[in-house]
Amino acid sequence: MxxxxxxxxxxxxxxxxxxxxxxxxxxxxxxxxxxxxxxxxxxxxxxxxxxxxxxxxxxxxxxxxxxxxxxxxxxxxxxxxxxxxxxxxxxxxxxxxxxxxxxxxxxxxxxxxxxxxxxxxxxxxxxxxxxxxxxxxxxxxxxxxxxxxxxxxxxxxxxxxxxxxxxxxxxxxxxxxxxxxxxxxxxxxxxxxxxxxxxxxxxxxxxxxxxxxxxxxxxxxxxxxxxxxxxxxxxxxxxxxxxxxxxxxxxxxxxxxxxxxxxxxxxxxxxxxxxxxxxxxxxxxxxxxxxxxxxxxxxxxxxxxxxxxxxxxxxxxxxxxxxxxxxxxxxxxxxxxxxxxxxxxxxxxxxxxxxxxxxxxxxxxxxxxxxxxxxxxxxxxxxxxxxxxxxxxxxLDFRFEKRIKLYNLQKQFLDPQSNFCHNVINDNCIFGDTSKEPSILLIGDSNAAHYGPYLDEAGKYYHFSVKIITNDRHVCAVLPDERAILSLKEFENECTEFIKYLNKAIDKARIIIFTNRQENLYYNIKTRFILSNSLPKFIDFLNKKGKKVIFLAQVPMLNANEYDKYYYYFLINKTFDTHNMLSHIEEKSNNFVYNIIKNKALYFNPLNDLDENSKKSWPIYNSLLAYSKDNNHLNEYVTRQWAKEVLPKQKAFWERIARIANKSN
Incomplete structure (x- = not known):
């Protein structure tokens, strides 16, 4: 009609x-x-x-x-x-x-x-x-x-x-x-x-x-x-x-x-x-x-x-x-x-x-x-x-055939074969020298998870093991105040189980290594108080339990558009000027966190020990991009490479950590 x-x-x-x-x-x-x-x-x-x-x-x-x-x-x-x-x-x-x-x-x-x-x-x-x-x-x-x-x-x-x-x-x-x-x-x-x-x-x-x-x-x-x-x-x-x-x-x-x-x-x-x-x-x-x-x-x-x-x-x-x-x-x-x-x-x-x-x-x-x-x-x-x-x-990726394997390795956040257990509750998430008792615990969000390969290499090099419990923030944030703000009811049961498991793991650990993506907390008016109030309180809570706390710095963030350009040029095997890739947006939040926790925890930035040429070329390392799925997550493939460069220079720090971790009960 x-x-x-x-x-x-x-x-x-x-x-x-x-x-x-x-x-x-x-x-x-x-x-x-x-x-x-x-x-x-x-x-x-x-x-x-x-x-x-x-x-x-x-x-x-x-x-x-x-x-x-x-x-x-x-x-x-x-x-x-x-x-x-x-x-x-x-x-x-x-x-x-x-x-x-x-x-x-x-x-x-x-x-x-x-x-x-x-x-x-x-x-x-x-x-x-x-x-x-x-x-x-x-x-x-x-x-x-x-x-x-x-x-x-x-x-x-x-x-x-x-x-x-x-x-x-x-x-x-x-x-x-x-x-x-x-x-x-x-x-x-x-x-x-x-x-x-x-x-x-x-x-x-x-x-x-x-x-x-x-x-x-x-x-x-x-x-x-x-x-x-x-x-x-x-x-x-x-x-x-x-x-x-x-x-x-x-x-x-x-x-x-x-x-x-x-x-x-x-x-x-x-x-x-x-x-x-x-x-x-x-x-x-x-x-x-x-x-x-x-x-x-x-x-x-x-x-x-x-x-x-x-x-x-x-x-x-x-x-x-x-x-x-x-x-x-x-x-x-x-x-x-x-x-x-x-x-x-x-x-x-x-x-x-x-x-x-x-x-x-x-x-x-x-x-x-x-x-x-x-x-x-x-x-x-x-x-x-x-x-x-x-x-x-x-x-259909055939036109990039010569470069696709390296591209995939760079884009890969964590190798599924490595079984880093991000977003998974699993007692077997232990890395480094697994012959040692896991008394070091890495916790946080995906910005903590991407340090997993680095800590795996550190544990193997200095003979300690690390248990890893990380979760995406949208599922369950580690900081209590942040969980209250997010109030994600669809993940409520999953989050409850995660926090129970996390608290048990904290009780067993001697050393807590913690980090998260603090930059988006710092620049958000509603959540900035989490950095200024909840983070110090959380570290005080860990200290009262007798835990040694190490806070890892957030890695330099990239300009998202430059990140996409790099990968396109990489695939067509064309030189790309990387001088504008760093956004430096994380610097203020890193400094802010350092100042509020410096008397409560060790603040450590693993990338500080890169040699001058590597620092100058960063985020490119050995001709490959160190970042994976976006502009703020490291990939496993390149992380293992730069870890092997910096770990010998960090001998005093990690030997001290290993002694505490391996101290007999």
Whole structure:
């Protein structure tokens, strides 16, 4: 069943897609531009519900016809863009980045990429998310999930019967609207309370159920209400008179402009704030009048044209921006030339895909079976085949064949064969000279774990053993105050077990070697007190137990962008200038920690004993990068190499430690 065409909706789509693209080019230009996606959600709920509702009440609804229209409309251009992006990503991304990309691509075949990105990023505004070429497809997954649930819900509500006074009655339209409204309110409420619950917080931005369902259902409610207006002349409804439609659509437009200009990533989103653009869009959709000012503006030919190609524009823009940054090795597209090239490329590709893929496939009159196989099953099988073949033997890394082995060794945090037990409770996590009783204990987060190979070498060299108990901070921080701040309820049981195990190990040890990533505590106003109060208290607690405490310095941190550049140049065997790799961001926090614990514990920096040439070339050591998965974690391969250089120079320190450790009871 076809809807009467409204050009103003295409104009509204144009506003939405332009805001998103502008935000992604430079978020300082339009702080709330990401809200364009929310405008799309309301429009989608509005249009899809009108189609489904009309077909159900006229007994014309068919799941097969509905999903064929969705397949024809969405999937051909979607998979075309995904496959084009895959080729460029293969050429530009580092091998581990490309593997992550393929994992995200695989999730698109079953419309689960929103959950994938929620699980594999620190959030929509996290720096890791900005480097994922198909991150933007999360919104399409939300819509697809909604398209699966909405027909079922409407069918249930419209077909349900109940007995009253010997009569068999259906739910009336007002009751159905009330039920949809209640579900929408619950969705917004879940988004609003999400910071209090780690699971909700993690999935808040990307999930259908936290806020997004509310936006789509507001569109659905307006769509059903609009059907009444479509069935009866607007002239019979004074609210749809020329004056009132102007007033309400102008209010709606002001709400959108306010949202784009003033709601930013500083606010919890989605949340109660989401109601502003959601209701603003709903007002524009509901109070339609062909002669109103807002309708005329949104019906302008340039806006309508952009709205028609908005789906292609949305699909192309983000991969182009991300991969252009990767190609140019810049964090921000700072010149007019960059913006112009990206915008022009995006427009050209969108126009081509609209006319040669999107439009012809949408008009496809062939069978459902044809659409399902050609537009969904075959592209999905191709993607899954590429993913599983590459996962098995990394066959697509062939262009880096000569350098890939050394690359992998540098990118490896801890060798799985070494069994360092990070994030694992295991009594066999003992290293160094394992013939000795393990009375030295290394504790902390992943920034402690990366010292494990160094301590393993030290133990072998000076004849002592080290027990290692480290855990990622997001699972369970060692410092009590930090655990209280994080309050990660989803890891509560795991954390309780970890702390019990840790306390038993502390009781048995003579020497405690401790470190963590203090830099992000130091520069965060909410957590800085942990360094100034909790850390000294924790060391006092250990001292009272008669423990010798050694605090290891945080290693120099790298500029993340330079880190990526190094690995790309390394793989293509090209010389790279490493002088700008160190960020020096950790220096203040290291000095701060030294000053607050210097009378309570030994403060030790193993890297201080590197020779002058090694210090000068750091973070490059023996022509290899010493860092692994990111800009603040050492890799095991290079750590063992520099450990063998510095350990002979640290004889006095480690022999003293070994004597204490091996002292008989």
């Amino acid at each position: 076809h809807l009467k065409y409204r050009p103003d909706i295409d104009g509204l789509r144009a506003l939405a897609v332009i805001s998103v693209i502008v935000y992604h080019l430079n978020n300082h230009w339009l702080p709330g531009g990401f809200i364009g996606v929310d405008v799309f959600f309301v429009i989608s709920g509005f249009l899809i519900t009108k189609i489904i509702y009309r077909e159900i009440i006229s007994n014309q609804f068919s799941f097969k016809n509905f999903y064929q229209r969705r397949i024809n409309r969405i999937l051909p251009v979607f998979f075309s863009v995904m496959l084009c992006t895959s080729f460029v990503a293969w050429y530009l991304l580092l091998p581990d980045e490309f593997m992550l990309f393929l994992r995200s691509l695989k999730s698109t075949t079953y419309f689960w990429e929103n959950m994938f990105f929620a699980k594999n990023t620190g959030g929509y505004w996290d720096s890791s998310a900005e480097q994922m070429p198909i991150l933007h497809t999360w919104s399409l997954a939300v819509e697809e999930q909604f398209y699966i649930l909405l027909p079922l819900i409407l069918l249930l509500l419209l077909k349900i019967r109940f007995q009253t006074e010997n009569k068999l009655l259906r739910l009336n339209i007002n009751t159905i609207l009330l039920i949809l409204f209640v579900i929408a309110i619950i969705s917004f409420a879940l988004a609003q309370i999400s910071p209090k619950y780690s699971f909700l917080n993690k999935y808040n931005y990307y999930s259908l159920f936290t806020g997004r369902a509310g936006e789509l259902l507001i569109g659905s409610i307006v769509g059903i209400l609009q059907i009444k207006i479509d069935e009866h002349s607007p002239k019979k409804n004074y609210l749809h008179s020329f004056i009132f439609t102007n007033i309400f659509t102008i209010i709606g437009s002001i709400a959108l402009i306010f949202s784009f200009l003033f709601i930013s990533k500083k606010y919890l989103f989605p949340s109660i704030w989401t109601l502003i653009p959601t209701l603003g869009t709903a007002l524009i959709l509901y109070f339609y009048h062909p002669k109103s000012i807002i309708t005329r503006i949104f019906s302008l030919i340039p806006l309508v044209y952009i709205g028609k190609i908005s789906y292609s524009l949305y699909l192309w823009h983000w991969p182009i921006i991300v991969l252009a940054k990767k190609y140019l090795f810049i964090e921000h597209l700072v010149t007019f030339k960059h913006y112009a090239y990206i915008t022009i490329t995006c427009i050209i590709l969108s126009i081509l895909s609209f006319y040669f893929i999107e439009k012809p496939c949408r008009k496809n009159n062939k069978s459902f079976k044809f659409s399902l196989i050609i537009y969904y099953i075959l592209p999905s099988l191709l993607i899954l085949s590429i993913y599983y073949i590459h996962k098995k033997n990394r066959s």
